[in-house]
Amino acid sequence: MTASGISSHAVETFMSHERSHFIERNPKSRSLAERAQKSLYGGVPMHWMADWSTPFPLFVESANGARFRDVDGHEYVDFCLGDTGSMFGHSPAPVASALARQSTKGLTTMLPGEDAIVCGEILSERFGLPYWQVTATATDANRYVVRWARAITQKPVLLVFDGCYHGTVDDVMVRTQGDQTVHRSGLVGQVYDLSQYSRAIPFNDTDALEQALKQGDVCALLCEPAMTNIGMVMPDEGFMQKCRELTRQYGALFVVDETHTISTDIGGCTRLWQLDPDFFVMGKPVAGGVPCGVFGCSEAMSQAMQSAKARINQQSHGHGHSGMGTTLSANALAMHCMRANLEDVVNQSAYDHMLPLAKRLAAGFRDVIAKHKLPWSVTELGARCEFQFCQTPPRTGAEAEAAFHDELQMALHLYLINRGILITPFHNMTLCCPHTSVADVDKLVSTLDEALTSLLAIEGARL
Incomplete structure (x- = not known):
């Protein structure tokens, strides 16, 4: 046996x-x-x-x-x-209808429509963060939030939990081995050392969390409120609140990825547990199965993003590329489907x-x-x-x-x-x-x- x-x-x-x-x-x-x-x-x-x-x-x-x-x-x-x-x-009926409606009205134009505003308003009301951006996947959303976190804090290290799931972002492909951060096993084609700028610690370990943050080089803690991909792991009572408290204490941002944990409540764990993140990420189900992801930010983060962008633009004399966004991000088809999903399905x-x-x-x-x-x-x-x-x-x-x-x-x-x-x-x-x-x-x-x-x-x- x-x-x-x-x-x-x-x-x-x-x-x-x-x-x-x-x-x-x-x-x-x-x-x-x-x-x-x-x-x-x-x-x-x-x-x-x-x-x-x-x-x-x-x-x-x-x-x-x-x-x-x-x-x-x-x-x-x-x-x-x-x-x-x-x-x-x-194939929820409202999303299927939205697909049919939009199919003859343009699939992608690189310009916004009213659907985007409605989606932003619904997301703000449900999750409590005022400002939103739309991506092609949650992987993209996480990748862009990590960029913003590093730009805002001007700190290099991303902190994640051992066994985390945040899509296929390079920075999260790490595990713990003893007290060291190492590459995830099976990682294909990795040629540079991810542990230089990523750090993994055990979930539900407040001491390890504080020790990692104390080093002063962490831009953000990117986490699921409950782990869902290595087998479900629930947070100890008060652990998520401690994450919020310690990130704030040590000058790191708190990023909550609810791509899977949206199963808890219409406002996710963020609303149910009053997590108060700096950034919020969701993908997969947000547009009813049509590829789409979103990330939201607080008022303070919105202002910090503008300041970071102004600083970077000044350094580059206004020319360059943010490293964020794909041509199909927030395309018209995805936005119309997301609106239908948020209004008529996810209730x-x-x-x-x-x-x-x-x-x-x-x-x-x-x-x-x-x-x-x-x-x-x-x-x-x-x-x-x-x-x-x-x-x-x-x-x-x-x-x-x-x-x-x-x-x-x-x-x-x-x-x-x-x-x-x-x-x-x-x-x-x-x-x-x-x-x-x-x-x-x-x-x-x-x-x-x-x-x-x-x-x-x-x-x-x-x-």
């Missing part, structure tokens, strides 16, 4: 059967996967799409609400929802539906875990929850990572996929959207129960 409570032998036997089952039921996906090998690197348009638990990629035909259909005609209840990109459901009634369902799902996970006497735990964050292969919920990224059991996770995911259920890959996270039903939640819980019953029967037979 392993720390997860299930042996590798049992997992391998279980997984072998599920692979065969998947191959048998998905001939069209298999054919497309073979065809794709001739034109797409790794057989997929983005390499990580081949990293699921399936023997070959599952090809999607259509998606709507809380469901999608594959090319072989199987329907799935989707608890992954594009890893938050479709957090409020696939309080959506959260009133999603949050109780996620609580029901988390309770169901706990019941199944207890029934099978497994040393696992469940973590909740609004509409999001996750079962983890550790007895108590982790407090740091390192603890969450130590609980990983990749083979077991992939075996369980494949079992669910073979029975019409999708959860987020790479860990065991789920999302409920406004289209998720009680029956959907109960189906996931009962199917996980069946999977564990089968898996533990293999384990028992071996013993």
Whole structure:
């Protein structure tokens, strides 16, 4: 037996059967996967799409609400929802209508329209920061905020938490190793030392936070209010407030990335927990699945940005490039879709539906875990929850990572996929959207129960 409570032998036997089952039921996906090998690197348009638990990629035909259909005609209840990109459901009707309306009125012009003003007004009201900028992705938003933070403070070092997720910004691709900051493992093509200007510390460690800030060279702490990508890790009571207090004390900015944690509330953790950040970042779900990101800033930061820009312009005699913005940032199509999403999709009634369902799902996970006497735990964050292969919920990224059991996770995911259920890959996270039903939640819980019953029967037979 392993720390997860299930042996590798049992997992391998279980997984072998599920692979065969998947191959048998998905001939069209298999054919497309073979065809794709001739034109797409790794057989997929983005390499990580081949990293699921399936023997070959599952090809999607259509998606709507809380469901999608594959090319072989199987329907799935989707608890992954594009890893938050479709957090409020696939193709929300108001966003689909906005796409159709704008499609004949111009897609991108490099000029603003009224939609942008409406979006800014809604974002200001919901999150409490008065000024906003629009980007193509949350990765871009984080990258630009880091630039502004360095320009404003004239300090070089970015502080992040070990195991953080802020997209693919170079500066955040670091981890802790002992008391040192090192590159994330598996980082491709990295030729300069990221640790020179980035520092990683453990989540929920107030002493480490203060020691890092005390050095006086930190421009900003960039953080998720709760960690969501290395396995969910919730903040200790008062820890986020301590982040705000200490960054202010030591002259660093406090940047909150709510791309995933928007699952908590219509105003995110920022409003729910009264975080008072200098900058706020969100991406994926803000335009209903259309690529878009935003960042907001306080009044003080707006003035500091103007001062920094004036100083830099003076040094460059008014010529140069800020290093921020892409041609398609804030394009007309994205802005119209964002407006429709914020006005008609992301509303309080959506959260009133999603949050109780996620609580029901988390309770169901706990019941199944207890029934099978497994040393696992469940973590909740609004509409999001996750079962983890550790007895108590982790407090740091390192603890969450130590609980990983990749083979077991992939075996369980494949079992669910073979029975019409999708959860987020790479860990065991789920999302409920406004289209998720009680029956959907109960189906996931009962199917996980069946999977564990089968898996533990293999384990028992071996013993």
